[in-house]
Amino acid sequence: MSAFFQYLISGLAVGCGFALLASGLVTINRVTHVVNFAQGMFAVVAGMTAGSLLSAGLPHGLAEAAAVLVAGLVGLLVGVVTLTKPGAGTQSALIVTLGAGFVAYAAEILLWGDDPRSFPGLNGAVRVGDAFIQKQSLLVIGVTAAIFGLLIPFFTRTYLGKALTACASNAYAARAVGIDVTRMGLVAFTLGGLLGGTAGVLLTPLTPISYDTDVLLITNGFAAAVFGVLTRPGPALAGALTLGVVEAMVAGYGQASYQTVVALALMLAIMVWRAARRTPLQHEGAR
Amino acid sequence: MTLSTLVLALLAASVAVGLSLLMGYAGQVSLGQASFYMIGGYTAALMATNSLPTWLGLLAAPAAAAVAAALLGVPLLRLRGHQLAFATLAVQLILLNLAGQQSWTGGDIGLQAIPQLTVAGYEFSGDVPYACLALVTLIVVALVSRNIIASRPGRGLRALATSEVAASSSGVPVAAYKLAVFSLSAAFAGLAGGIYAFYIGYVSPTSFPVLLSIEYVVMVVVGGTGSIWGATAGAVAITVLLQVLNDLGAREGMPATAPTVLSYGLFGTLLMAMMLFAPRGLVPTTVALWRRRTNQAAPPTPKPAQIPTET
Numbered sequence: 259m260s261a262f263f264q265y266l267i268s269g270l271a272v273g274c275g276f277a278l279l280a281s282g283l284v285t286i287n288r289v290t291h292v293v294n295f296a297q298g299m300f301a302v303v304a305g306m307t308a309g310s311l312l313s314a315g316l317p318h319g320l321a322e323a324a325a326v327l328v329a330g331l332v333g334l335l336v337g338v339v340t341l342t343k344p345g346a347g348t349q350s351a352l353i354v355t356l357g358a359g360f361v362a363y364a365a366e367i368l369l370w371g372d373d374p375r376s377f378p379g380l381n382g383a384v385r386v387g388d389a390f391i392q393k394q395s396l397l398v399i400g401v402t403a404a405i406f407g408l409l410i411p412f413f414t415r416t417y418l419g420k421a422l423t424a425c426a427s428n429a430y431a432a433r434a435v436g437i438d439v440t441r442m443g444l445v446a447f448t449l450g451g452l453l454g455g456t457a458g459v460l461l462t463p464l465t466p467i468s469y470d471t472d473v474l475l476i477t478n479g480f481a482a483a484v485f486g487v488l489t490r491p492g493p494a495l496a497g498a499l500t501l502g503v504v505e506a507m508v509a510g511y512g513q514a515s516y517q518t519v520v521a522l523a524l525m526l527a528i529m530v531w532r533a534a535r536r537t538p539l540q541h542e543g544a545r
Numbered sequence: 546m547t548l549s550t551l552v553l554a555l556l557a558a559s560v561a562v563g564l565s566l567l568m569g570y571a572g573q574v575s576l577g578q579a580s581f582y583m584i585g586g587y588t589a590a591l592m593a594t595n596s597l598p599t600w601l602g603l604l605a606a607p608a609a610a611a612v613a614a615a616l617l618g619v620p621l622l623r624l625r626g627h628q629l630a631f632a633t634l635a636v637q638l639i640l641l642n643l644a645g646q647q648s649w650t651g652g653d654i655g656l657q658a659i660p661q662l663t664v665a666g667y668e669f670s671g672d673v674p675y676a677c678l679a680l681v682t683l684i685v686v687a688l689v690s691r692n693i694i695a696s697r698p699g700r701g702l703r704a705l706a707t708s709e710v711a712a713s714s715s716g717v718p719v720a721a722y723k724l725a726v727f728s729l730s731a732a733f734a735g736l737a738g739g740i741y742a743f744y745i746g747y748v749s750p751t752s753f754p755v756l757l758s759i760e761y762v763v764m765v766v767v768g769g770t771g772s773i774w775g776a777t778a779g780a781v782a783i784t785v786l787l788q789v790l791n792d793l794g795a796r797e798g799m800p801a802t803a804p805t806v807l808s809y810g811l812f813g814t815l816l817m818a819m820m821l822f823a824p825r826g827l828v829p830t831t832v833a834l835w836r837r838r839t840n841q842a843a844p845p846t847p848k849p850a851q852i853p854t855e856t
Contacts, residue, residue: 339817343821343824350824353762353820356816357817358817360809361809361810364806364807364810365810473755477634481631515642518639519638519643522638523639525635526620526632529631530620530632533623533628
C-alpha cells in the first residue's frame with residue numbers, strides 16, 4: 259500500500275507540471291487560436307535560468323521567481339513575433355512558434371551546453387504511515403493547486419481576465435467594445451510563459467532537463483491540453499493528472515520503458531471514445 | 546549540394562506531396578507522417594534482411610504503410626483538428642518506443658546491412674540510380690495526386706475539408722474518402738521510406754524522430770498548402786537548407802557545438818521569417834509576385850484550407 263501511495267504522489271507531482279504547461283497552451287490558444295509549440299521551451303528556459311541563478315548565489319525562492327519572470331519575458335517575445343504581423347493564419351503562426359523553439363535551442367546550447375542539468379529543490383522526505391513522500395513533490399502539488407485556484411478568479415473577476423475571456427469567446431465582438439485584441443494576445447503569451455516557466459522550475463529538481471527536453475514536455479502538455487479541446491482548463495487538468503499518475507504506476511508496477519506507450523495509448527482511447535459520442539453536426543455547431 | 550542530399554530531398558518531396566494532399570485538400574492535419582515512412586522503411590528492411598527478394602520488399606513498403614494507415618484511420622479519423630494532430634503524433638511516439646524494444650526489429654540498434662535493391666537483375670548502387678528512382682517515384686506520386694485533385698473525389702475531399710456535414714449531405718462518402726486519402730498519403734510515405742532503407746542500408750528508431758514528422762509539416766506549410774509544386778519546393782528547400790547549415794557548422798576552426806547551434810538558430814530564424822513575410826507559402830507568394838510583375842490580371846486565388854479552428 260505504501261508503494262502505491264508513493265507512486266500516486268510522485269505521479270500527481272509530474273502530472274501537475276504537465277497541467278501547468280497545458281494551462282499555458284490553453285490560455286494562449288483560447289485568446290489567439292495559436293497552438294504554441296514553444297510552450298515546452300519556456301519550462302526549459304526557466305529551469306536552466308533558476309539553476310544558474312542558484313549557483314550564482316541567489317537564495318531559493320528569489321532565484322525561482324526571477325527564472326519564472328524570465329520565462330514570461332520570453333513568452334512575450336514569442337508573442338510579439340507571432341502576433342504583430344497581421345494576416346498570418348493559425349497554421350503559419352504554429353510554424354512561427356516552432357521556429358522560435360529552434361532559435362531557443364541555439365541560445366540554450368550557447369548558454370548552458372547540451373548536458374542535462376538540475377538543481378536541488380526541497381530536500382528530504384515526509385513520512386506518511388510507512389510511505390516516504392518527497393517534499394519537492396508536495397511543493398509541486400501545492401503550488402499548482404494554488405495557481406489553478408488563482409486562475410479561476412483571475413479569469414472571472416478581474417478586468418484583465420474578463421477581457422481575455424471576451425477575446426476567447428468572440429474576438430470580433432471584443433474588438434467592437436474597445437478591447438485591444440492584439441494586446442490581449444500578448445498578455446496571453448506572457449501568461450503562458452509564466453505558467454510554462456513555473457512548471458520548469460518545479461519539475462527540474464525532480465528530473466534533470468536538457469535543451470531538448472521540451473519535446474517530451476510539449477508532447478505531454480499538448481496531450482493534456484487536447485483533452486480539453488485546447489479551450490477548457492478543467493479537462494486539461496484532469497488529463498494531465500491522469501497522464502502523470504498512469505506513467506508513474508506503469509513505471510512502478512510494470513516496466514518503466516513502457517510508461518509512455520501505456521499513457522499515450524490510454525489518452526488516445528479516451529479521446530476516440532469521447533469523439534465517437536459526438537456527431538459531426540454537434541462538432542461543427544460548437545465552432 | 547551533393548547527390549545524396551538530392552536523393553533525400555526527392556524522397557522528402559514524395560512524403561510532402563502526400564501530406565499536402567491530406568492537409569491542404571482534405572484538411573486533416575497529421576503530425577505523424579514519419580511513422581508511415583518508418584513503417585515502409587522497416588518493412589523493406591525486414592523483408593530484405595530475411596533473404597526475400599528486394600523488389601518484393603520495395604513493393605511491400607507502401608502496401609504495409611497503407612494497411613497500417615487504414616487500420617489506424619478507422620478509430621483516429623473520428624478525431625478532428627488538433628486532436629487528430631495529437632493522435633498521429635502519439636502513434637509515432639508509440640511506434641518508436643515499441644520498435645526500440647522488440648528483438649525482431651533489432652531494438653535500439655535497428656536493422657543493419659540491408660542488401661542493395663535489385664530489380665530484374667539490375668543492382669542499384671551509388672547515388673545516381675537511387676536519385677533516378679527517387680525522381681521517378683516523385684513523378685508518379687505527383688501525377689497520382691494531380692489526377693485525384695482534378696477528379697470528382699478530389700472535389701469531394703475539398704468539400705469535406707470545409708464542412709463534413711455539408712459534404713455528406715451532398716452525397717460525399719465522408720468517412721470512406723477520409724480513410725482513402727489517409728491511406729494513400731501513408732502509401733506515398735511508405736514507398737519513400739522503403740527506398741530510403743535500401744539507399745542508406747540500415748534503419749533504426751533514431752532514423753525517424755518526431756522532429757522528422759514536424760519537418761514534413763513545415764515543408765508543406767513553407768512551400769504552400771494545397772499545391773503539389775508547393776510541397777515539392779518546400780521539401781527541397783528545407784532539406785537543402787538543413788544540409789547546407791550542417792556543412793557550414795562542420796567547417797574547420799568551428800567550436801564543437803557550432804553545427805547544432807548554427808543549424809538550429811538559422812533554421813528557426815528562417816522559418817519565422819518565411820512564415821511572417823510569405824504566410825501563404827513560398828510558391829503561391831512567388832506566383833502572385835510574378836503575376837503582379839507581368840501585369841497579368843490574376844484570377845482570384847482560392848484560399849488555402851485552414852486548420853479548422855475549434856472554439
